[in-house]
Amino acid sequence: MISVKNLTVRFGDFSLKDVNLNINDREYFVILGPTGAGKTILLECIAGLHRIRRGGIWIDGDDVTYLPPEKRRVGYVPQDYALFPFLDVRENIIFGLKKKDGERYEAERKVDELAHLLGISNLLNRSVRTLSGGEKQRVALGRALATSPRMLLLDEPMGSLDVRTAKYLRLELKRIHGELGITTVHVTHNLLEAEEMAGRIAILNTGRLEQVGTPEEIFFYPQSQIVSDFLGTPNILNCDECRVLGHGLVEAICGDMTIVLPRRSHDIKKIALFPQDIYVSRTKPPGPDLNRFKGIVTDIVPFSSLMRLHIKVGENNLLTELPKDIFEDMDITVGQEVFLILKLRSLKVH
Amino acid sequence: MFSSFKGIMGEQVFKLAILSVLALLTLFLCGILLSLVAYTDVNTFFSTLLSDEILFAVKLSMITATTATIISMVIAIPVAYAISQTSFLGKNIIDTILDLPIVVSPIALGAALLVFFNTPLGSLVEKRFIGFVFEVPGIILAQFMVVNALAVRLLKSTFDSINPRYEQVGRTLGCSKLRVFFRVTLPLARNGLIAAGILTWARAIGEFGATVTLTGATKMKTETLPVAIFMNLATANVEKAVAVIFILIAIAVIALIILRKMTGTRERI
Numbered sequence: 001m002i003s004v005k006n007l008t009v010r011f012g013d014f015s016l017k018d019v020n021l022n023i024n025d026r027e028y029f030v031i032l033g034p035t036g037a038g039k040t041i042l043l044e045c046i047a048g049l050h051r052i053r054r055g056g057i058w059i060d061g062d063d064v065t066y067l068p069p070e071k072r073r074v075g076y077v078p079q080d081y082a083l084f085p086f087l088d089v090r091e092n093i094i095f096g097l098k099k100k101d102g103e104r105y106e107a108e109r110k111v112d113e114l115a116h117l118l119g120i121s122n123l124l125n126r127s128v129r130t131l132s133g134g135e136k137q138r139v140a141l142g143r144a145l146a147t148s149p150r151m152l153l154l155d156e157p158m159g160s161l162d163v164r165t166a167k168y169l170r171l172e173l174k175r176i177h178g179e180l181g182i183t184t185v186h187v188t189h190n191l192l193e194a195e196e197m198a199g200r201i202a203i204l205n206t207g208r209l210e211q212v213g214t215p216e217e218i219f220f221y222p223q224s225q226i227v228s229d230f231l232g233t234p235n236i237l238n239c240d241e242c243r244v245l246g247h248g249l250v251e252a253i254c255g256d257m258t259i260v261l262p263r264r265s266h267d268i269k270k271i272a273l274f275p276q277d278i279y280v281s282r283t284k285p286p287g288p289d290l291n292r293f294k295g296i297v298t299d300i301v302p303f304s305s306l307m308r309l310h311i312k313v314g315e316n317n318l319l320t321e322l323p324k325d326i327f328e329d330m331d332i333t334v335g336q337e338v339f340l341i342l343k344l345r346s347l348k349v350h
Numbered sequence: 351m352f353s354s355f356k357g358i359m360g361e362q363v364f365k366l367a368i369l370s371v372l373a374l375l376t377l378f379l380c381g382i383l384l385s386l387v388a389y390t391d392v393n394t395f396f397s398t399l400l401s402d403e404i405l406f407a408v409k410l411s412m413i414t415a416t417t418a419t420i421i422s423m424v425i426a427i428p429v430a431y432a433i434s435q436t437s438f439l440g441k442n443i444i445d446t447i448l449d450l451p452i453v454v455s456p457i458a459l460g461a462a463l464l465v466f467f468n469t470p471l472g473s474l475v476e477k478r479f480i481g482f483v484f485e486v487p488g489i490i491l492a493q494f495m496v497v498n499a500l501a502v503r504l505l506k507s508t509f510d511s512i513n514p515r516y517e518q519v520g521r522t523l524g525c526s527k528l529r530v531f532f533r534v535t536l537p538l539a540r541n542g543l544i545a546a547g548i549l550t551w552a553r554a555i556g557e558f559g560a561t562v563t564l565t566g567a568t569k570m571k572t573e574t575l576p577v578a579i580f581m582n583l584a585t586a587n588v589e590k591a592v593a594v595i596f597i598l599i600a601i602a603v604i605a606l607i608i609l610r611k612m613t614g615t616r617e618r619i
Contacts, residue, residue, distance in 0.1 A: 049518050069521040076522040082515040086537040095533075096523030147524060 006055035011041050016207045026181045030198035038207040039187040043153050047076045075144030079156040081136045083128040089139050090124040096147040114142045134165040151183040203227050220270045220350040234272040235318045242268045256314020270350040275321040277343040284339050291342040297334050390592050398593040406570050407578040415554035418493035422501045422550055430505035451499040459495045460563025484566050492560035501550045508542025541613040552605040
């Protein structure tokens with residue numbers, strides 16, 4: 001288990017303030033936050049790459065706060081992978097293993113095993129300069145895993161990959177984590193990536209830990225406005241009742257709103273609707289009334305290049321967003337009656 | 351003035367102007383080389399080249415420049431790394447002091463060394479350990495004084511350009527700071543080390559001012575190639591001086607070719 005207690009670190013003008021965190025054995029733990037939140041610094045503190053000002057870090061009960069990185073037994077994959085350009089793929093992976101001549105055979109065997117696990121056996125004799133982003137990531141993983149570390153630290157591992165490769169490698173990472181069961185700390189600013197990978201997520205913002213929990217806890221029970229804003233300020237509706245309609249549909253009754261949605265579970269407790277997924281109309285839209293609601297605008301707030309509209313639908317208060325030019329064309333004012341259409345494709349349920 | 355350089359015509363005029371300056375400089379250098387060629391008689395050139403005096407000067411220059419380069423590199427590597435990668439109080443002042451030999455005249459450096467060996471400490475070194483004034487070790491010391499700052503500057507920019515992430519990864523893979531330096535940093539700095547070595551050596555072999563001030567110009571004793579040019583010109587033996595100039599030019603050209611071949615790029619000084 002990794003325990004971070006009251007960790008305070010200064011790095012130029014930036015500082016991590018009083019971070020407390022417990023990461024369980026074999027857990028896939030994601031540190032999530034916007035750019036400049038201090039995620040990488042926190043990861044590097046666990047790796048032993050920064051001098052700690054106050055607080056401490058324990059790994060498996062050992063105080064490693066002042067232990068140099070070479071004695072912590074961590075596998076670290078930085079965002080740019082930092083593969084040694086003067087070595088080929090095999091030599092990169094074997095780097096942390098090569099000790100004495102007698103151990104070389106054992107090391108070579110380990111490299112072959114890892115290459116097989118990571119699907120890079122065909123790359124072993126290639127120069128790292130000729131690898132694609134996805135291949136580099138797997139080689140960097142192999143190099144980090146070769147020393148049999150106690151934990152794997154991944155800094156934005158999908159940061160420089162295209163969407164398709166990133167999707168594939170997320171699945172690969174999950175598979176490798178499943179096979180090896182190694183405690184993994186993964187840093188990202190990508191919410192979808194965090195939700196897909198994490199057993200638990202820690203939200204970090206401007207050097208402070210805002211919330212730690214499972215993806216569902218974070219999403220449906222944000223403990224602060226900062227967390228909610230980072231998640232995209234979803235509207236969380238509490239469902240009182242849930243009825244199966246057949247044909248793969250369920251009806252969730254959330255206060256005065258009855259929402260029909262594809263059946264994902266028998267028991268829906270909460271529904272999250274993103275502001276950008278609620279369409280606003282001044283006139284009643286044609287067609288059946290399914291997932292369409294009438295509401296009153298209670299507040300209008302400018303937000304970057306958007307206008308945020310607070311709309312009361314029965315006892316539910318919903319937040320929606322409109323681009324400024326569309327908002328001006330629609331001429332919506334506070335107190336006005338509007339119609340809302342829910343876009344269900346990106347809806348989340350708990 | 352700048353308004354006439356607008357648009358595509360302006361681009362063409364600008365390009366023509368800079369290429370003209372480039373052509374003028376190239377013509378100027380080629381003109382000097384051609385005047386040297388015109389001055390040289392082939393028979394005199396080869397007989398001069400194989401004379402005892404010039405063979406001695408070539409040998410002495412090679413030995414002293416190579417020794418000064420090795421000493422400079424051994425010292426410049428840790429010094430440049432320290433300036434590049436660590437922060438400490440007074441770093442800027444030390445950095446400026448280390449740059450002084452680049453901007454101070456080599457004759458002034460040679461004179462400073464001469465003055466030092468006239469102090470009690472300098473005299474002690476001369477008497478008890480090794481003689482520098484008017485001696486061959488003095489040539490190495492003078493060359494070292496002049497080229498070491500250049501080596502430090504070149505290596506500092508090499509270390510500056512290395513992403514610290516490589517060292518960090520090396521540390522997490524079980525290497526101590528010292529081991530990472532040898533297993534990661536130095537291999538990453540390979541091209542910079544080669545470039546710094548070649549340029550330092552080329553600068554050392556052409557060093558004259560500090561050398562002649564500290565060790566004098568004694569025939570067949572402290573006569574390096576530049577000193578040989580100076581001595582032959584002083585005795586109006588211009589053909590011999592020109593032959594030695596060609597040797598120095600040949601050494602410079604070979605050094606630059608090796609530099610380009612090994613580093614793959616044109617190294618900036």
